[in-house]
Amino acid sequence: MADPKMKFLVVDDFSTMRRIVRNLLKELGYSNVDEAEDGAMALTKLKNEQFDFVISDWNMPVMNGLDMLKSIRADAALAKLPVLMVTAEAKKENIIAAAQAGANGYVVKPFTAATLDEKLAKIFEKLEKVGA
């Protein structure tokens, strides 16, 4: 299991979903969680504070999750940050576009607590392999 102190940023325009993800993370042992309402707000936070993991929606006003992901990958300081997309966008072209933009994982809403847990574990596992 990854460091329980690691800091998550949950990005979603629906506060209900932000709360759900925050609660799920808490249940999984991660209580260091901040939130952002859209991609632009998230980027501002990411540039000013240290985060270890981003969980983001796709369809949001101002800046959507895919554009945010591209900006993260294009920024040398943030490029390595793990990003898990959690979105209702369920077209194959969406999943391919997210993968090509550098997403570390993709979860389609509605999802279960077990799915989130599993995807997080898989990403941590891969990161450890890369880091080792």
Next chain:
Amino acid sequence: MDAARPVVTADAAADDPSPTQEALLARVGQMTRSLHDSLRGLDFDKLAARAAHDIPDARDRLDYVARMTEQAAQKVLNATEAASPLQERIGGGARSLAQQWRQALDGDGAATPLAGATLAYLEQTAGDSDLTRQQLMDIMMAQDFQDLTGQVIRKVTELAHGLEQQLVQLLVDYAPGDLKREAQGGLLNGPQINPGASPDVVADQTQVDDLLESLGF
């Protein structure tokens, strides 16, 4: 001079309007004519006023649904967030007391029936509170409907707004102009209402995983 005629036909063939397209255009033409005739038979001002009034009214109603469901979801989340730590405390306390009772009784619950019953109750309480916390998690997860229905409502509201503008414009112009509407879509389609119906949409997380795996993830 008639020799020039076939050239026109050839040009038309080069454009290659498929039979379905022709049928569609004919149908749109009929609808436009019928609409035109209906409009002629009606009081334009009244119709324009009704269109301008009814669609915003429908949008208001949808906004209301979105607002009310969000409030309800927030209330549920408030309650589950408040109840979950209480259940944790109940379970933790019961577990700790049960442990102390077990040591005090030293495996001989039958010697003091009341103490034995107390121990059994504490153990059951610990188990029950775990199950209750699990149920609270399920209740919390179920509130994700608000995000999903909210996105669908937002899309329908946008659609109604577009329709309203077009209708009003149509009535203002009274010319059945080009009613082509750019197909919405691209990469922002929101929750799939009927995932099985379309081949380019994934129906569950397994399919997402399979697709990602095929991409080397």
